Every structure is written in C-alpha cells, then in structure tokens.
Amino acid sequence: MLAADLMNKASRYWPKTCVPPVPKCLSPLSISDPLLQERQKHEQPYIREVVEKQSHRTVIIPWQIDPPVGKIGLEHLLKNTDLSIAKA
Numbered sequence: 482m483l484a485a486d487l488m489n490k491a492s493r494y495w496p497k498t499c500v501p502p503v504p505k506c507l508s509p510l511s512i513s514d515p516l517l518q519e520r521q522k523h524e525q526p527y528i529r530e531v532v533e534k535q536s537h538r539t540v541i542i543p544w545q546i547d548p549p550v551g552k553i554g555l556e557h558l559l560k561n562t563d564l565s566i567a568k569a
Contacts, residue, residue, distance in 0.1 A: 502540045503531055503539055503540065504540075504542045505545075506524060506528065506542060506544060507521040507543070508524060509543045510543050519532055525568065542562070543562060545558070545562075
C-alpha cells in the first residue's frame with residue numbers, strides 16, 4: 482500500500498504522460514553487504530506494484546552517494562548512471 486500512496490501523491494506533480502521516478506533504489510546496484518541485500522530484496526514488491534499497477538512506465542533511479550542537485554547534478558546522473566525504464 483505504501484507504493485500506491487506514494488504514486489497517488491506523485492501524480493499531483495507528474496502528469497499521466499510523464500514517466501514517474503522511483504528514486505533511491507538499491508535494486509539496480511551490485512551489492513555485497515548482507516543488510517543492504519536484504520533491503521534490496523524488500524523493495525522489489527513495492528517497485529513491482531508501482532510498475533504493474535500504478536504506472537505503465539517508471540524510471541528506476543539507483544541510490545546515489547551525492548544527490549543530483551540542479552542542472553549539473555541531473556546531467557551527471559544521466560551521463561553516469563544506467564537509468565532503467567521499467568514497463569508493465
């Protein structure tokens with residue numbers, strides 16, 4: 482239900498034609514720490530719910546050490562990150 486609540490709130494900011502982001506995801510990352518791997522497994526159902534039930538296309542944004550702030554931050558994110566677009 483958490484993912485649905487977030488998407489309902491996000492829909493105020495992203496029109497239906499846009500691709501809503503799922504930020505701070507560990508899923509696209511290669512992780513060796515057992516605690517973070519557990520968190521990675523735990524987020525899968527929520528991501529799946531967003532992709533399958535809330536939005537037909539969703540951008541999965543991996544966790545960043547430094548948040549992408551401003552135009553330069555977003556350009557850096559786009560150049561250096563493999564942003565995957567999940568489709569239902």
